[in-house]
Amino acid sequence: MNDAFFKTAARAFSFGFAGAPLDRVSDKREDLRAVAAMRERADARVALIARDMPILPRGAAPRDPLFPLSAVAALGGARFDALLGLDGRGAPVFAAMLADEAVEQIADRSDGFLDRRTLIVPGRDDLELVDLRTIAVQGLVSPAALAVLGQAKAILHWHARHGHCAHCGAPTRIAAAGWRRECGACKAQHFPRTDPVVIMLAVDGERCLLGRQARWPKGMVSCLAGFVEPGETIEEAVRREIHEEAGIVCGEVAYVASQPWPFPSSLMIGCLAEATSRAITIDGVELEDARWFDRAEVVAMFEKRHPEGLSAPAPMAIAHHILRFWIDA
Numbered sequence: 230m231n232d233a234f235f236k237t238a239a240r241a242f243s244f245g246f247a248g249a250p251l252d253r254v255s256d257k258r259e260d261l262r263a264v265a266a267m268r269e270r271a272d273a274r275v276a277l278i279a280r281d282m283p284i285l286p287r288g289a290a291p292r293d294p295l296f297p298l299s300a301v302a303a304l305g306g307a308r309f310d311a312l313l314g315l316d317g318r319g320a321p322v323f324a325a326m327l328a329d330e331a332v333e334q335i336a337d338r339s340d341g342f343l344d345r346r347t348l349i350v351p352g353r354d355d356l357e358l359v360d361l362r363t364i365a366v367q368g369l370v371s372p373a374a375l376a377v378l379g380q381a382k383a384i385l386h387w388h389a390r391h392g393h394c395a396h397c398g399a400p401t402r403i404a405a406a407g408w409r410r411e412c413g414a415c416k417a418q419h420f421p422r423t424d425p426v427v428i429m430l431a432v433d434g435e436r437c438l439l440g441r442q443a444r445w446p447k448g449m450v451s452c453l454a455g456f457v458e459p460g461e462t463i464e465e466a467v468r469r470e471i472h473e474e475a476g477i478v479c480g481e482v483a484y485v486a487s488q489p490w491p492f493p494s495s496l497m498i499g500c501l502a503e504a505t506s507r508a509i510t511i512d513g514v515e516l517e518d519a520r521w522f523d524r525a526e527v528v529a530m531f532e533k534r535h536p537e538g539l540s541a542p543a544p545m546a547i548a549h550h551i552l553r554f555w556i557d558a
C-alpha cells in the first residue's frame with residue numbers, strides 16, 4: 230500500500246452522496262456557546278428539508294442547495310436542526326427540518342420505487358422541492374452539495390422518527406448540536422443510526438450474477454443486496470444474502486468500496502464474492518429474476534444496447550461502480 234494506491238482508489242469511485250466537503254467539528258458539538266456563535270455568523274448556511282424532501286432554488290444546474298440562515302424564519306421556523314460542519318472557508322453549515330405546514334402536497338404519483346410526491350412552498354415560486362434520488366440522478370447539484378444533502382436528510386430523518394425514548398417511551402430532546410437525543414425520564418442517550426447493507430456481485434469466472442426486484446423499473450438489473458444482521462460479519466452477510474436470494478454458494482468475499490445511502494440511513498458496503506456453485510434458485514420474495522451475465526453483456530447494458538433492453542444501475546449508485554470494477558479487473 231502506498232500513496233499512489235490510495236489516489237488510484239479515490240479516483241476510481243465517484244458515486245453519489247460520498248465526499249461531503251465539511252469538517253464535522255464533532256469536538257464543538259457539546260460547546261453550546263460555540264454553536265450559538267456559529268448561528269450568529271453572517272456566512273452561516275443551511276440545507277432545508279420539509280417532509281423528507283430537500284428544498285432547492287429554481288434555476289440551472291448545478292444549483293446551490295444551501296440558504297442563508299434567515300431563510301428558516303422566513304419559511305416558518307424549524308422543527309429541529311443539526312450542525313453538519315464547517316465548509317472549506319470555515320463557514321458553518323446546518324440542516325433544518327421545516328414544519329410540515331411550510332409546504333403543501335399537491336399530488337402523489339409515487340410507485341413504490343420512486344418518490345413522486347409533488348410538494349410546493351405556497352407563495353414561493355423561487356423554490357422547489359425535489360426528492361433526493363431525482364437530485365442525484367439528474368445532477369441538479371454538485372457532487373459535494375449532494376453529499377451534504379444526503380448527510381442532512383439522514384440526520385433529520387432520524388430526529389423526525391425518534392421523538393420518544395426507545396427504552397421507556399418518554400419524549401426525548403435534541404443534544405450535541407443535533408448528534409444525540411436524550412431521554413429526560415430514564416436518562417438514556419440515543420445516537421443517530423446508520424444501517425449497514427451489503428451489496429455484492431457474485432462472480433463465477435467470466436460471469437457475474439445480477440437480479441431484479443419486481444418493484445424496479447422495467448429492464449433494470451443490479452447487484453444483490455441486503456441488511457447486515459446482528460452478530461454477522463460483512464462476509465457472512467454477503468454469503469447469506471446471495472444464498473437466500475439466489476441459491477448460490479460463495480467462498481471468498483472481497484470489499485470494494487462503501488457509499489452512504491440516505492434512503493433513509495444506510496451505508497452500502499460493496500463487495501465481490503467468489504461463487505462456488507452455479508445453479509440459481511430464485512427466492513421469489515426479494516427477487517423476481519436472477520441470471521449469470523458475461524462481461525460483454527454488462528458492457529452492452531452500460532452502453533444502452535443490450536438486446537433485451539436490460540439496463541445497469543446509474544453512476545450515482547455503488548452497484549454501477551462494483552460492476553465497472555469487475556469489468557476493468
Ligand SMILES: [Zn+2]
Pocket residue numbers: 394395396397398399412413414415416417
Ligand atoms: Zn427513556
